[in-house]
Amino acid sequence: MSQIKTIAIKEFKDYFISPIAYIVIALFLIVTGWFFFSTFFIYSRADLRDFFALLPIVFSFFIPAITMRLFAEERNVGSYETLLTMPVSFFHIALGKFFAATAFAGAMLIPTLSYPLFISFIGDLDLGPVAGGYLGAIFLAGAYCAMGLFASALTRNQIIAFIIGCALCFTLTILNRMLFFMPPKIVTFIEYIGASSHFTNFSKGILDTRDILYFISLIVIFLFSTHLVMQEKN
């Protein structure tokens, strides 16, 4: 347990030692701020619905950028060997890195708390959906981090890890918009697989165990796959 914590803290600090953290957070704020506020005043609605609607698509590009280095860089530099020959298991390493990435994604969301703060000054903001949305955002970020981690474990090339990660996250994000292509029999199934509908429930302020279970199973599946890949690569 303490190994997971040590690895998580080290990986989390790594983001802030290098310029990665500052660039990613700044860019994330610019992108979400621009798209959110460009239409915000048109509807004159005091809520964050459009912000949360943006998140899955923005995350599917930003999260793989955060996770791409986690395994690929270690493999490339060779420090993976040093790490694996210490008394830690694959399980410790995968979980430690996963928590670090998720925590960083959480840190990325903190500055966006200024949006609801600002909106609450100019209108009557309902706090329920906002709180639900942020909780959902953490679950969504966790699921995408697990997928990005899996992509990073596949290769020693960070660019390939990024592209595979984006492809995985993007597929889950847009699956719901592709429903009209699907045969009617599997539509409900595909809708359940896609991440957007589950996240939308959160951002409406609905806490449904099915949605929580969906994200947790996604995290478990991809962390387990990461574990398998690590074992297979040795």
Next chain:
Amino acid sequence: MIEIQDLTKYYNDFCAVDHVTLSVRPGEILGLLGPNGAGKTTALRMLTGYFRPTSGRISVKDLHMPQDTLKIKSLIGYLPESAPLYHNMLVYDYLTYVAELKGLANKNQQQERFKALSDLCGLSGIMHKPIATLSKGLKQRVGLAHAMMTDPEILILDEPTSGLDPNQIAEIRDIIRNIGKEKTIVFSTHILSEAEATCDRIVIINKGKVVADDTTASLKKGALHDSFIRLTLKGPDPQKAQDFLTAMDQQLEITALAPEKDGLVSFEIRSPANRDVRPDIYLKIKQTDWIIMELAKEAQALEKIFQKLTREDA
């Protein structure tokens, strides 16, 4: 201490380590020798639990891989080749990270250990420098401190002196010899004089197979029966001197070497069956007016054994 049985590793079709059986006794310094690509690193990586063997068994003390891998890892300190470290960390932060991963969580104990390691490995001046700015020798020392963090019973070092300058090589060797008084050390190298100077026992591997396994002394004595003597004379005409020596003993095989300076003549004399012919040569030359500048038994015996055992056609 360490028992390896029939250890084999395939990379796809390529057999890197081929049925290696070895045992390392407690307190022994074992040198793993072999040309590049012989399978030294692969063997060490399996021993440290980084690679999974294709087949074969590894046990350390009473622990067996793979079920006790975690416990075995905590008994072993490992320095990989060219010490791959996290470049963006400070040395001190890195050591703290390693200490915590290896279960040394108490801050006071950590400080004490850091002090001891910094004396042993000479880290005192670089504790607060980023690892990326260190020279290769310094990185190697940080790697060594990493390996020795929890004072493990077994140290495994993969080419610890490769790429270092002669002073650094001497320092690392001193450190190894110092630690080796109490610990079991396995290290790989392709520098023969290094193995000769530091090891109790030498294992030579070639193309994944063990081709020699013996103590350093008996390996030098046993494997090659002929001994080589180097003789340098001042005064004589080269041809005359060679005839003179040949006439002395028909069994000797004499090769003239390129002269170092004018007036000097050098020979390599090979005598069969490990017979020391130096007294005979001295007595014979005493009768002439030539001056003996050098009369020495070649110390390169190990090099010749190595070449013989690992030559491509062997």
